[in-house]
Amino acid sequence: MAISSAWLFFFLCSLFLSHGVLELEASHHFDPNLQVSSTTPPEYQPYRTSYHFQPPKNWINGPMVYKGIYHLMYQYNPEGTAWGNIVWAHSTSTDLVNWTPHDPIIYPSQPSDINGCWSGSTTIMPSGTPVILYTGINPKQEQVQNLAMPKNLSDPYLTEWVKSPKNPVISPSPENHINASSFRDPSTAWLGSDGTWRVVIGSKTDRRGLAILYRSKDIVTWILSQHPLHSVEGNGMWECPDFFPVSIDSNRGVDTSTLGPKVKHVLKVSLDDTKYEYYTIGTYDLDKDIYIPNIGSVESDLGLRYDYGKFYASKTFFDSLKNRRILWGWLNESSIPDDDRKKGWAGVQAIPRTLWLDKSGKQLVQWPITEIEMLRGQQVNLPQQVLKGGLALEVSGVTAAQADVVISFKASDLEKAEVLDPSWTNPQVLCKQKSASVRGSLGPFGLLVLASKGLQEVTAVFYRIFKGQNKYVVLMCSDQSRSSLNDSTDKANYGAFLDVDPVHEELSLRSLIDHSIVESFGGGGKSVIAARVYPTLAIDGQAQLQVFNNGTENVQITSMSAWSMKKALIN
Ligand SMILES: *[C@@H]1O[C@H](CO)[C@@H](O)[C@H](O)[C@H]1NC(C)=O
Ligand SMILES: *[C@@H]1O[C@H](CO)[C@@H](O)[C@H](O)[C@H]1NC(C)=O
Ligand SMILES: *[C@@H]1O[C@H](CO)[C@@H](O)[C@H](O)[C@H]1NC(C)=O
Ligand SMILES: *[C@@H]1O[C@H](CO)[C@@H](O)[C@H](O)[C@H]1NC(C)=O
Ligand SMILES: *[C@@H]1O[C@H](CO)[C@@H](O)[C@H](O)[C@H]1NC(C)=O
16 A cells, blocks of 8 residues: 555545545535645644544445454545545454554456445355445446455455456446436345345435335345335435344344344434434334334434534444444544645544443444553542532643543532523534533533643533423533634534433543544433544643533532543554
């Protein structure tokens, strides 16, 4: 893999693909100017991450595990110039933390992918053989679906793949009314009890988002279903559809083909229009081959997101080594393209998250894979204590720019909570209005991360408790408004409501801080917010970590630990 000064961007699922050929139609952040860099990236890189996966250049595709080795396939342009060269690059790991690069495995070589090998997914067959289904761009600039298989199944690193001579195995056609410019990102396939494989592909018809369904007996010959697995009017293009079962009574993950009364199904779609990912929980009817979301489970701001900050083009896979389902997502930059070009890279992967159905059955829960804890070094704890309204405590002794922080709070005087106005239904808007510098009664309290001395720069991750109609409502915010003195970066605030009852439960918060990433897990992973920040003062050794309470009421810190994080070996 040539390390040139060229440069990279990277994404998970398809995404990036869509940015390729579709660049003209898409409002994607793809910018052809960013494909070429004449300058060498600077030696000093305050925003480069130390333990979040960053390929030397590119985007990402289908993760999987084979013979005890984790594989991450991602896409990049080896020339660093035009879109047409997009290939599937490849890294492997035994722990999902440290990664070894390999040569690219899929690159344009057939008519069905000559203009680009876009995103796709891996599927493990019952025999244990993995296959890749991916979107290729043909000479007519149409999006078609292709198949590839490993050349040597004895090679755990799967360094060579062979494309099917039957490619493309799925093509759009006018007879079936599929828009050839909006037909991409095949999901992992699942096998029904009838011995038939199914796969969904993202698409749209006018404003209706579609998960188009195909069936196959042999994974090579695919037949279009008469109806999509699911569709929603008004959504626009669905990218990277991900469809998988979750156990109803266990945190353990299940294979993508698992069916029956012990599972519910999840459909995640990446909305090209908003660049947000929504998921619904529902029931999959194999006989009718349709997915029906639970009542109230919708693909919109009234529904659920994996992440309420930056997170797109994600994909899950079933980790058969540890019986868990793992989610990977892509964290886009919030800096301007010109700055991305200067630093020579753009886009990182979130920490892989284990994901399962919450006990309530109403939402998913996500938690950083436990392996990441192997990077924890020096630990600092704070004793239980009351944190008075208006005070902050500095946590010293950890590398605050590269840390893992876990804290829990308990609020006692709940009756003093501010009343929630019934019109405050959008948590992001509420977090913008009520930033960390707007004092309330119960909150804001939480963490000040990547803070400069004197707090000219600070990213605040915090809670506020409100009195709702018949229960308390917890708001979780990530406030980037003061994260950098540099005004050219996107400093939008993010917010989510957190389904935790502060009367009976503590409010826990975990933040993974990695130079330009603040990835925060509220309530044990019930709401997650990932943010990108670019401090100019609070970098490396200058960054501070504090616990703060800017409400008028006291809160109790029931536990708090912070660790300096070591650097992972990444490519
Ligand atoms: C297949 O992979 C195994 C394990 O890496 C290797 O020993 C063997 O030589 C490979 N076979 C071929 C034909 O390359
Ligand atoms: C097909 O999708 C492309 C890309 O989004 C869009 O520009 C075009 O209008 C669509 N065509 C039809 C017939 O809907
Ligand atoms: C990438 O980040 C920019 C700046 O914050 C934002 O406008 C854009 O929507 C993001 N794109 C995606 C795919 O998340
Ligand atoms: C707390 O609120 C005060 C008053 O609005 C504000 O000046 C200060 O910056 C806030 N503290 C933090 C850490 O945001
Ligand atoms: C701050 O913003 C300017 C203007 O976009 C940019 O040129 C500069 O590199 C940024 N500084 C830092 C330290 O990121």
